Amino acid sequence: MATADHHKRPLPTPEPPESYSLPDGMARTEFHAMGTTISLLLPVEDVIWAGEVVRMLFSMWEQQLSRFLPESELSQLNRQAGRPVVVSPLLFNVLETALQAARTTNGLYDPTLLPQLKQIGYDRTFEEVATQLPGSHRRTRPGGQWRTIQLDRQRREVLLPPGVNVEFGGIAKGMAVDAAIDLLRERGVTAALVNAGGDLAVLNVPPQEQQWPIEVPGKDTQWVLPLRRGAVATSGISRRRWRQGDQERHHLIDPRTGLPSQSGLWSVTVVAERCMQAEVAAKVAFLLGAIPGCAFLQDHKLAGVLIDRNGSWFAAGDWPREIMTAPSAERKK
């Protein structure tokens, strides 16, 4: 049975930090890709070339895997549903990993929810989605179509049955973060942090530091997580929300219903070895709800914190509870 620390006390609303500090000897560089801001912390001597390498990596992944680009390889694959298609190693690898995640989570992570997302109005980049959409009376259907996808690893062929479309969501972003960290490690970078809109991973620790202090958002506050290694990801509905008719919509679809999750949670933050693991685990725990979500994280030996819509938090695994009660005013320099 999972244990969960439940904090019911209303939390104060601190001021949002104006800027984040920099560790000594490191520099920050940012660019836009995959529909979000990619932020890198790199050693000063490596920031130019390493920043360019990571930017190219994200650009390539976006060009191949974005569902919003009509000419991306993923969009072409979706258009050819019903016949086998030979795909690139990158797309095959991401799809195979996504299907493995779906199997492990028994379908709670589902990469085939694109029709459901389009039905609730998320048929374009989030910046283009209107805050108020007309109501829809079409019935939604549950997910699970990922089970019908067939892969031929030897030929690198993918067969999507007719009507089945793939949308990777956060797992592709998490995998891109992991790939960037691996690339920087291979190129000899001593310390780095890659943050893709909240999905982040670290390489070693900064010089003269013992950890990476990472701000974790709550409902009305935030905490500082001392991360030494691994990756962190947060899934929640604080940002991607809109209305369709008189219904509140968000992008976290529950495949059991085909509708936006009604688990009562606001956000889930998970720490794991790899960013893709943290991303999938955070989404699944969000869909499960507070107590089952904690049990899920503990079953997979993951640490995380779940915030409900009232601002109460539930910690799971090795999540450092002491940071949750630390005075928020001391988190800023």
Add this chain to the structure above:
Amino acid sequence: MTEYPDPYDNTTPQTYTNPYYYQSFPTQGQQKAYHEQERQYMQSRQGQQQTYSGHTYDEQAYREQVYRALNYQKVQPKSPAQKRISKAEALDIVSSLKRWLIVGALTLFGLLAMLIGGQIASTNVQQSATPVSNPNSSFDQNTSSSGGFFQQQQGGGFFGNSGSSQAPFTNTRTS
């Protein structure tokens, strides 16, 4: 019974007063007498036309049956005449069959050997390259469960000192 001359009997010399009497038909009186004689004759035989089952014998139906039977016999294939073959011919046929049997057995053996060899080779390739869950198809359908996605390589040790009040370097906002 009234006797009347046979009009077609010209062997009996008769005296004819009418030159056209010769080979002419009987007179009406003679015809009536003839028909009456026939009627009486048929009546006398009427009992003989009854079959033992009481049904009236129908000669026309009988003829049709016979006709059909004859026709049926006509379309019956005639059994071929059994032709005996000589011993030499029989030996020739046996030796020919032996040759075809040997050739067929060798061909079948070669075909089976090729199939088995190909199957072993493809199995080895699959095992060395990428194992697939469905041996009948190279496509892998996502029905088998796998629990390796969340496997932690090192396990634990993610967190540093939470007691130090350090300013954050970045955030993990909602993605």
